[in-house]
Amino acid sequence: MTRAAALAGFLLVLLGLAVFGWKTWVYELPVLPTDPEGIWRVEMAVSVRGVGSRGSVRAPLPSTGPGQEVYDERSAADRLLFTIRTENGERTAIWRGAFDGVHEIAYGFRVRLERIETPLPTEAVRPPREIAEQYGGPTREFPSDAPEIAATLAALSLPPASDPAGRMRSVYAMVAHEVGSTEGGADDALIALANRAGSERGKTALLVTLLRGAGIPARPVLGLDLHRGATPRETPWAEAWAGGVWIPLSPAGAFFAERPSHLVALRPGSLVGVEATGAEAISYRYDALREHLRSEELAAMMVPPHRLLRAFSLYRLPVQTQSTLRLLMALPLGALIVAVFRNLVGVPTFGTFMPVLVAFALRDVPVHIGLAMVAAVIGLGVFGRLVLERLRLLLVPRLSILLCMVVLGVAAFALLGHEFERRELFTGVLFPIVILTMLIERFSIAVAEEGMRTALQRASYTLLVTVAVYPVLRDPTAEYVMFSFPELVLCIMGLLVWIGGYTGYRLFDLVRFRSFATLPGGAGAK
Amino acid sequence: MTTPLQILRALRRHGVLGINHRNAGYTLRWNPRSKYPTVDDKLLTKELCARAGIPTPKLLAFARVHFEIRKLREAIRDLDSFVLKPARGAMGNGILVVRGRDGDRYRVAGGRLLALEDLSYHAAGIISGLYALAGQSDVALVEERLEVHPEFAAITTEGVPDVRIIVFRGVPVMAMTRLPTRRSGGRANLHQGAVAAGIDLATGATTHAIQQSQPITHHPDTNEPLIGRVVPGFGVMLELAVRAADETGLGYVGADIVADAHHGPVLLEMNARPGLMIQLANHAGLLPRLRAIERGHREGRSVEQRIAEACAIAHACRP
Secondary structure (H helix, E strand, O other), X not given: OOHHHHHHHHHHHHHHHHHHHHHHHHOOOOOOOOOOOOEEEEEEEEEEEEEEEEEEEEEEEOOOEOOEEEEEEEEEOXXXXXEEEEEOOEEEXXXXXXXXXXXXXXXXXXXXXXXXXXXXXXXXXXXXXXXXXXXXXXXXXXXXXXXXXXXXXHHHOOOOOOOHHHHHHHHHHHHHHHOEEOOOOOOOHHHHHHHOEEOHHHHHHHHHHHHHHOOOOEEEEEEEEOOOOOOOEEEEEEEEEEOOEEEEEEOOOOEEOEEOOOEEEEEEOOOXXXXXXXXXXXXXEEEXXXXXXXXXXXXXXXXXXOXXXXXXXXXXXXXXXXXXXXXXXXXXXXXXXXXXXXXXXXXXXXXXXHHXXXXXXXXXXXXXHHHHHHHHHHHHHHHHHHHHHHHOOOHHHHHHHHHHHHHHHHHHHHHHHHHOOOHHHHHHHHOOHHHHHXXXXXXXHHHHHHHHHHHXXXXXXXXXXXXXXXXXXXXXXXXXXXXXXXXXXXXXXXXXXXXXXXXXXXXXXXXXXXXXXXOOXXXXXX | OOOHHHHHHHHHHHOXXXXXXXXXXXXXXXXXXXXXXXXXXXXXXXXXXXXXXXXOOOEEEEEOOHHHHHHHHHHHOOOOOEEEEEOOEXXXXXXXXXXXXXXXXXXXXXXXXXXXXXXXXXXXXXXXXXXXXOOOOOOEEEEEOOOEOHHHHOOOOOOOOEEEEEEEOOEEEEEEEEEOOOOOOOOOOHHHOOEEEEEOOOOOEEEEEEEOOEEEOEOOOOOOEOOOOEOOOHHHHHHHHHHHHHHHOOOEEEEEEEEEOOOEEEEEEEXXXXXXXXXXXXOOOOHHHHHHHHHOOOOOOOHHHHHHHHHHHHHHOOO
């Protein structure tokens, strides 16, 4: 490689990486698609029936807090008056009015969830007065002054009050391991304790009660457990106040000082869900859907605030243009792979970019179906060519007839796909057929001129490179990275300069000239 | 079992030229793109050789467009033996060798009998660019058929053997003869199974032989020894190769020459991207010789001086 080529390649790679680094380090653009493991759209639908009496429906509303960001809220009131009441930072939705027949009310929000992990306190901190008052003392629901509670705590031989983490752990372990879970079991703390078994709510209530009894302020939290493809489930857990923060812990969900990313807290402090007054009947349910970022949100996230970088961000383009460009930006990667195969390995293929084109043609279908389709279409084409050979047609009309046959073949695939409800075959309609016609022609010329063996060998090398290129063109991560960081094309160009300047042996040279290894001596490169 | 690393070391030791190095250091560097047409188009090569007095197979007829095929048919109506080929074909593709007649039908190499219609169809395919390097429209040529020199008869069953001489900056580098076999279907194409034998530049005698990259000592069809045969008229061939290379203006070029039974050495074609198998046939790498030629390069030397230098360099670079 010449110095100039080495340097040019180096500069290109460096420039590309520099811009890439600037965007990812300074402006913290995500290197991998940030999709958004934790974005959900949650809908709550309430049906309430009444016979003319006035009343209200109340539902706990989630707020933005640790581990969750709530936004994009909307509601449907269906003839009722909708208000949101905020009390101690906790929100309640209230629909009120005269219930007349069935009212369908709805409330929806989007939430970005993250797993949270809270450090355990190393020393006791006196809780502020309002927390101690609200969550420290006994209530009807959490009778922490009951003698059974005191007896249980005494039997636990808790660590001293200066070690709140140790106390939390002992109490948590007791409720998690010594109180069984029964569906439909007791919701009451003391009954759960007496039975050594309770419902999720009962165990949570017992945990809160015991914690308060041990001098640690604690509260229950009502939340939703979100799972892809399943209806969200209301689930309770507890939070203990220690070291200045609320520490989530759940004997039922089996987490301690952390909260997994599939939980959204609806209301801290109370386990009361949706309730109604003055209604004959009420039913409600939650629905949740994993969501992706909308393109404008993605753009807002991916366009760096710097003026120069902004100017070169492809996310500023209209969505339609973006989707075309997304395909295009993956092509340099394909070209790089072809260059590696051709110039470093030495694989002979039909045409230079034929593998990229074929891979591109097949990017909408899974690889095995794609290859089967190529084989079928080539088979059809070669058969057609053999038949046409007898008619002695001139080249251009013959190629055009081949094209017609391929079009019919692709149409047959579509029909077949439709018949068997295999959409993969159906998408084959978009198969860029000219590419395949070219492939057929090259293949059949190779058969005629160099024999079936060579032709098949070359065809399999072409398909090999196609298969190597194919995942890159299909991979959403590669597409995202190339589209978000077009400067990486400079790096690819740099690598291509290096490959282009590489004058050493190809892998296939080693195979072809391997018999030199058995020859004695050698004049050497004098 | 030889490891890739051992092979790599052996290739370096022997100075074997790889494809990347050939392209970057020789064909790209020494062959200006503008000179390619004269060697890629055999009609142009022929004209060039005619001007320089270099013998080539006699051109009997040609057709540039489809309606000229009529003219071509007139020309071959009474011929018993000729070659129909594309002006811009690569690797011997699209060449039809007619060796005799059977009444109205033409007997082609390989034993098939073809009618005049078939030949016209083939010519039409050529004109449409079916066999051209880049698929562009082409010219169909009819040339006299060369005949195997008696010296080669024992090691030729089908087709016509040729001699490939690589010339670098006006100095012959390495030579081999390519012998068609039954396996290669009568074509002098090494990838299809033709035999290649390396030639000592000074004596014109064959030194080593290979088929499909494997060393052999006897012809696979006739079982005649392949080593130590002197190529008839090899000295003239070297001279033709050097003069033709000078005419084309290409710095790194392969000249394909046939020893014809009647006319002696005849230049068949020139190749601006000569292959690398010649190294296997000679059991020698090209690099040491190419570097020696580069070092000793001086302008204005006679053809004889350069051939003498080639022999000296080949001798010095023996393993």
